[in-house]
Amino acid sequence: MNTFEKGTKIKLESGDSVEVVKKLGDGGQGIVYFVNYKKKPYALKWYYPNKLKNAQQFKENIVNNIKQGPPTEAFIWPQMITKNQDDSFGYLMDLRPVEYEDFSRFLTAKVKFSSVSAVVNAALNIVNGFRELHRCGYSYQDINDGNFFINSESGEVLICDNDNVAQYGDNLGIAGKCRYMAPEVVLGEKHPSVHTDRYSLAVTLFLLLFVSHPLEGSRTTCPCMTESLEKKFYGSEPVFIFDPENDTNRPVRGIHNNAIKLWPIYPRYIQEAFEKSFGEGLKKENARLTETQWQKLFLRLRDETITCGCGSEVFVDSEADAIQCMGCGKTIQTPLFLKVKNNQVALYPKSKLYKCHTNIDSDDFKEEMGEVIQSKSNPGLWGLRNSSNTTWYMTTPDGKQKDVRPGGVVQILRGIMIDFGKNRGEII
Amino acid sequence: MGIYDELCGGIARRTMVLFFLVDTSGSMAGSKIGAVNEAINDIVPELRDISDNNADAQIKIAVLEFNSGAEWLYPNPIEAENFEWDYLDVGGVTDLGTAFTMLDEKLSRNEFMSDVAGSFAPAIFLMSDGQPTDHYEKGLAKLKENNWYKNAIKVAVAIGDDADQDVLKDFTGNSESVLTARNPEALKKMITFVSVTASKIGSQSSSVEFSGKSSAPSKQDDFVEQIQDFNADIFDDDAEIEW
Numbered sequence: 001m002n003t004f005e006k007g008t009k010i011k012l013e014s015g016d017s018v019e020v021v022k023k024l025g026d027g028g029q030g031i032v033y034f035v036n037y038k039k040k041p042y043a044l045k046w047y048y049p050n051k052l053k054n055a056q057q058f059k060e061n062i063v064n065n066i067k068q069g070p071p072t073e074a075f076i077w078p079q080m081i082t083k084n085q086d087d088s089f090g091y092l093m094d095l096r097p098v099e100y101e102d103f104s105r106f107l108t109a110k111v112k113f114s115s116v117s118a119v120v121n122a123a124l125n126i127v128n129g130f131r132e133l134h135r136c137g138y139s140y141q142d143i144n145d146g147n148f149f150i151n152s153e154s155g156e157v158l159i160c161d162n163d164n165v166a167q168y169g170d171n172l173g174i175a176g177k178c179r180y181m182a183p184e185v186v187l188g189e190k191h192p193s194v195h196t197d198r199y200s201l202a203v204t205l206f207l208l209l210f211v212s213h214p215l216e217g218s219r220t221t222c223p224c225m226t227e228s229l230e231k232k233f234y235g236s237e238p239v240f241i242f243d244p245e246n247d248t249n250r251p252v253r254g255i256h257n258n259a260i261k262l263w264p265i266y267p268r269y270i271q272e273a274f275e276k277s278f279g280e281g282l283k284k285e286n287a288r289l290t291e292t293q294w295q296k297l298f299l300r301l302r303d304e305t306i307t308c309g310c311g312s313e314v315f316v317d318s319e320a321d322a323i324q325c326m327g328c329g330k331t332i333q334t335p336l337f338l339k340v341k342n343n344q345v346a347l348y349p350k351s352k353l354y355k356c357h358t359n360i361d362s363d364d365f366k367e368e369m370g371e372v373i374q375s376k377s378n379p380g381l382w383g384l385r386n387s388s389n390t391t392w393y394m395t396t397p398d399g400k401q402k403d404v405r406p407g408g409v410v411q412i413l414r415g416i417m418i419d420f421g422k423n424r425g426e427i428i
Numbered sequence: 429m430g431i432y433d434e435l436c437g438g439i440a441r442r443t444m445v446l447f448f449l450v451d452t453s454g455s456m457a458g459s460k461i462g463a464v465n466e467a468i469n470d471i472v473p474e475l476r477d478i479s480d481n482n483a484d485a486q487i488k489i490a491v492l493e494f495n496s497g498a499e500w501l502y503p504n505p506i507e508a509e510n511f512e513w514d515y516l517d518v519g520g521v522t523d524l525g526t527a528f529t530m531l532d533e534k535l536s537r538n539e540f541m542s543d544v545a546g547s548f549a550p551a552i553f554l555m556s557d558g559q560p561t562d563h564y565e566k567g568l569a570k571l572k573e574n575n576w577y578k579n580a581i582k583v584a585v586a587i588g589d590d591a592d593q594d595v596l597k598d599f600t601g602n603s604e605s606v607l608t609a610r611n612p613e614a615l616k617k618m619i620t621f622v623s624v625t626a627s628k629i630g631s632q633s634s635s636v637e638f639s640g641k642s643s644a645p646s647k648q649d650d651f652v653e654q655i656q657d658f659n660a661d662i663f664d665d666d667a668e669i670e671w
Contacts, residue, residue: 002661028628028635107483109438115430145483152606179633187638207483211432211439223444223545225538226579227634227646234633255440255545265431313430318488326431 003031010035010044010090011083013063018044018082027146029163030090037080037092045083045163046090055089061170062091062163071132074125076149076160091163094225098151102156107145107207114153118307123205124298126367129159130201131291134194137168141192142176145201145207155209166196176369178234179213180188180204183282186235195285202277202288209266214278217241217249230407240278243269247355265313265326267304273297299356299365300344308332316346336412340425347412347427348381349374358388358420369420373409383409384418393419443543444550444631445505446475446623449531451556451587452493453522460557460587460671461518463612467619469513474620479508483629485548488578490540494527495520505540518650524560524595528567535576541556549579549647551626554599555619555671568598579650581626583611586619588671604652609658610671621658626651 004010008020018035025032029048052058056202070077078091090424105111113119126148133140140232141164149158176185176192184190206214221235239249241256242263273289276400280287289297304316312327322331335348340357347374353370355362369388375381385407386392392404397415404410408416416427432498450464479487486511492498495515531552534540541547571577584596586608596606607622609615629647 048657102481104481104483107439108441108480109435110480113430113432114433116432119432177484177633177635181636188636207439210436213439216440221544222580223541223546224576225546225548230634257437258435262431262434311430338438 004033004046007151010036010046011086011290013081013083014090018042020044021056025204030050030088032293035092041095042079042092043076043095044090044092047088048083049087058163059089061166065093065138065162065165068136070162071136071138072129072155073134074129074157074159075162076158080243088136091240093162096149098149099153100153100156102146102347103148103208104145106150106152107211109342110212111152111258113155117302118151118153118155119209120298120302120305122150122157123155123208124302125155125157126159126208127156127201127291127294127298128206130197132297133159133165134152134197134291135351138165139168139192139194140165140197143204144180144196145204148204157364160213174199179231180412181234183235183238185232189251192399195288196365198285198288198290199277199281200295201226201291202274202281205294206274206278209270210259211250212241212251212256212261212262214240214242214274217251217256218258221252221255238278238282240282241277243276246274250343265315267301267317269297271300276351295363295365296342302365303357305347306332306335306346307350316348318346336414342421344428347372347382353384357425359422366371372412373389382412384412385409390421390422395419439483441483441546442546442548442588443488443505443541444485444548444627444636445488445490445540446627447531447550447552448489448491448631449552449554450493450516450517451495451524451558452520453495453523453558453561454519455522455558455590456518459612460615461516463615464555464619465513466624467616469515469571470616471519471620471623472508472513473513474624475508475627476511478631482631484633487631490534492527492530494523495525497526498530500530510514510667512513521561522556522558523562523607524556525562525564525567526566528571528599530569532567532574532577535571535574536667541576548630550576550582551581551630552577552583553622554582554584554625555587556584556596556642559590559592560595564595568595581630581648582652582663583607583622583655585615585622587615596620602650604650604656607655622636625654625658629654 003023004020005151011017011018014089021034024034029349029396030045031043035042035044063081066078076093078093082090082093092346101111135254147161175229180200181205185192185196215238224300241244241249241251305313307313308325310328312325312326314323320396322333324331335346338345338347341360343357349372350423351372355364355367371387373383373385386404389406394402394410395417396403412428487508491501492503573588582600584600584606586593586596597603600606607618609618629651
């Protein structure tokens with residue numbers, strides 16, 4: 001198909017039209033253009049003619065999704081659909097903001113995360129996006145590295161290519177790339193669904209944390225990866241590179257360096273989640289972790305991440321007396337924790353409290369409610385600042401009570417209780 | 429500052445080698461070789477981008493020219509990121525058989541396909557405007573036994589009507605993967621399309637698609653399908669001017 005020239009007008013179903021400015025890129029299904037609509041910039045995805053198996057059904061599905069609206073703001077969702085023109089059609093969506101980069105560029109190390117927290121935030125955001133998508137009754141179907149744009153500083157995530165998203169039980173004939181697909185889909189035994197999404201989600205999270213593929217180790221470093229071998233490695237005989245009982249596919253030094261370097265850094269509960277996902281979860285749909293389970297794990301991971309004075313981030317273990325910084329090698333005394341219902345947050349300078357900590361009914365992991373600060377005159381003195389707009393009530397171990405107004409600080413001492421209004425915590 | 433900053437490299441990527449086999453016999457003189465040189469030179473940045481943003485595989489490029497004999501332009505396949513096209517000159521006859529033999533030698537894990545992280549099957553792109561002047565059959569028969577060749581995406585462009593279509597079909601294994609360029613403009617478009625499409629399909633983890641029955645995807649089939657769509661488009665553009 002020829003690409004649209006600058007200035008080409010394309011009619012929307014609404015009767016308005018958009019004007020093509022330039023081509024932004026192309027993929028397996030079509031071309032994405034920068035267009036103007038009512039003087040505002042948008043992206044237009046235009047399908048290759050005759051490429052979709054059932055174009056009419058596909059279009060109806062997009063129209064329906066436009067009507068339903070996006071599950072969260074993290075989705076670059078279809079907003080308007082075009083009329084048919086030159087044997088095809090397209091849809092309009094928001095452009096990607098410049099500070100977001102393709103996930104594939106993180107995987108090829110062209111872009112790097114600024115911190116472990118940014119990685120963990122990205123994991124939380126991806127998991128949360130899929131949780132909300134599934135809660136709306138959709139399945140994504142074709143999760144792969146081309147679907148995510150990530151902010152390397154904050155870990156904010158945008159999920160794109162939402163045109164394959166279908167209602168529960170529906171399937172649009174799209175299955176995706178072997179490397180990301182659940183074994184039963186690779187083998188053609190099942191169609192993509194919420195369950196296969198959960199498998200692909202685990203692959204994506206593994207890629208994100210370990211910058212390596214969970215099934216690519218010594219067994220798969222064959223000279224020529226043919227299509228039949230891909231079916232074998234991702235479909236009929238997959239083996240997790242860190243399977244505790246099967247060491248036939250361990251990462252190879254010199255090839256899978258990232259897996260070797262990053263796996264031991266993460267706490268056991270994170271490793272176990274992946275062992276389950278790529279152990280039992282390879283064959284058993286119900287053994288795959290749900291988004292809510294992943295969200296809890298990554299929240300815990302974030303709660304237990306502290307920043308050493310040297311700038312490196314360290315995962316603390318509340319059971320151990322001390323930990324060693326991965327950056328400077330210094331021994332760090334295990335800090336005190338704030339124990340709230342469901343969570344336990346390490347209290348170390350720069351640690352933050354979020355709404356999910358201070359409000360028992362909330363699972364908002366983004367809105368900041370408090371921060372651990374260090375006294376300027378006495379760096380050994382730490383406090384928890386109330387960054388929310390409500391007053392907290394603290395009780396000291398000897399029973400004295402005090403208000404902590406917005407902006408006020410609670411000194412961090414063992415035994416202090418804090419009433420946040422909608423949740424209570426104790427420093428332990 | 430942190431562990432992710434210090435990662436030396438990205439995810440282990442396979443390699444996909446894109447082979448250009450270019451006829452540089454005397455009859456390619458003038459606008460034919462001119463169009464080949466321009467088109468490949470122009471497409472290099474796009475191949476670089478495809479490789480750069482690809483977490484499945486990196487693309488390397490190898491070039492074999494054949495005339496009276498054949499010669500590899502570079503001792504090893506070169507990463508698309510670092511590849512620069514050396515403009516080719518012409519002269520001599522069309523020793524296609526020699527080219528096939530030399531290709532067969534390099535399609536080996538001890539030669540060009542030696543990447544430690546492994547490779548995807550290569551994409552092999554043959555361009556010729558004439559009849560082979562040597563006994564190509566023996567070279568091709570040997571090549572056909574090579575497993576890399578068997579799994580490769582194969583495509584040929586016949587430059588003008590004097591090219592031996594039967595040989596090219598024999599090389600690609602089907603008539604759909606042989607395109608015919610009748611003027612420099614069409615040739616440039618074909619080189620661009622074939623290089624980009626073969627690189628994209630060849631350098632990705634293979635796709636699974638449900639056709640309703642059993643799923644049997646093949647990169648070569650996928651490629652042929654795209655080539656047919658392209659050919660249908662370009663046919664209308666084919667101007668009267670011929671070589």
